[in-house]
Amino acid sequence: MMQDTMMAMNAASMAATMCSASDMRTGGEMATCAAMCSNTAMLADTGMRMMMRPTGMDAEAMRTMLAACVAMGTACAAECRQHADMDESCRYCAMACDEMVAKCRAMVDAMAV
Numbered sequence: 001m002m003q004d005t006m007m008a009m010n011a012a013s014m015a016a017t018m019c020s021a022s023d024m025r026t027g028g029e030m031a032t033c034a035a036m037c038s039n040t041a042m043l044a045d046t047g048m049r050m051m052m053r054p055t056g057m058d059a060e061a062m063r064t065m066l067a068a069c070v071a072m073g074t075a076c077a078a079e080c081r082q083h084a085d086m087d088e089s090c091r092y093c094a095m096a097c098d099e100m101v102a103k104c105r106a107m108v109d110a111m112a113v
Contacts, residue, residue, distance in 0.1 A: 002051055004103055006051050006052065008103040009047050015089075016037040017038075019033070019087075033082075033090065036079050040073060040093075047068070063111060066105075066111075067108065077094040077095075077097035080094040
C-alpha cells in the first residue's frame with residue numbers, strides 16, 4: 001500500500017509540474033491553476049519523500065501530511081477539471097490528483113487500524 005501511495009504521489013507531482021508549466025505559457029488567466037499545480041507538486045513530492053524514510057516516520061505527522069495531500073489534490077483536481085477541455089495537461093493532472101487522493105485516503109484508513 002505504501003508503494004502504491006508513493007507512486008500515486010510521484011505521478012501527481014509530475015503531472016502537476018507539467019500542468020503548471022503549460023499554464024504559465026498561456027498567461028494570466030491560468031495563474032490560479034499554475035499556482036495550485038505548483039503547490040500540489042511540492043506537497044506530493046514532500047509526502048512521497050516522507051514515506052521513503054519509514055524509520056523516521058511519526059504516525060501523526062504522516063496522517064497530517066496525507067490529509068494535506070488529500071486537501072490539495074482535491075482542490076487542484078477541481079481547478080484542473082475546469083480547463084480539461086482546453087488543455088490536455090489539465091485533464092491528466094486532474095486524473096493524477098484524483099488517484100493520489102484515493103491512495104492517500106486508503107493509507108489514512110489503513111493507519112487507523
